[in-house]
Amino acid sequence: MPSDGVVGESKWAILSDMAAGSPDAVPPTVLLADNRVGAAKRFAKTHGFPIVLKPEMGERGREVAIIRSNEALRSYIAANPSATLAQKYVGGLEFGVFFVRLPDETRGRVISVAHKQPLVVVGDGGRTLERLILDDARAVLLAHKHLRRHREQLHRVPDDGERV
DSSP states (O other), rough: TTTTTTTSSOOOHHHHHHHHHHHSSSEEEEEOOOOHHHHHHHHHHHSSEEEEESSOOTTTTOOOOEESHOOOOOHHHHHHSSSSEEEEEOOOOOOEEEEEEEEEETTTTEEEEEEEEOOOOOOOOOHHHHHHHHSSSSGGGGGGHHHTTGGGTTTTTOOTTOOO
16 A cells, blocks of 8 residues: 555555455455446346446445445446446454554554444434534544535434434
8 A cells, every 4th residue: 555545545456456365355345437327237247136336436434325226226336437447345343453564664564453433323312413523532533524415404303212
């Protein structure tokens, strides 16, 4: 990964390099370019639903979606006009592994492993979405992003038990 996989790097380039070195390590993936809906439908027909659609230039799981139907596929592509990857869905837990090798070292080392879980706040029927974000120990760490992303519904009060 040219810059350690930071925001703004091409996922397609990274996954292509990984697949070239170890084809079984990367699920089947295509870059949707021309006729993105048609290409995504062909991919889903080949690999079956669900599939994963994600921006080619991603940021911490933003706009990654598990797609279970042609209708959801069309809706996702209409709402996300940028370059998109389609990937075969692989179930199970997801982990991030942070591996470091300094330029003068012949061997690297794993310095952390993190279980990746989607960020969710749970409504209590009383607090607004904004308050739930600000009161959540994890969500508050990136509150500026969550507040911007959900700006249209910050004053909505999610129902008791509703996951947002």
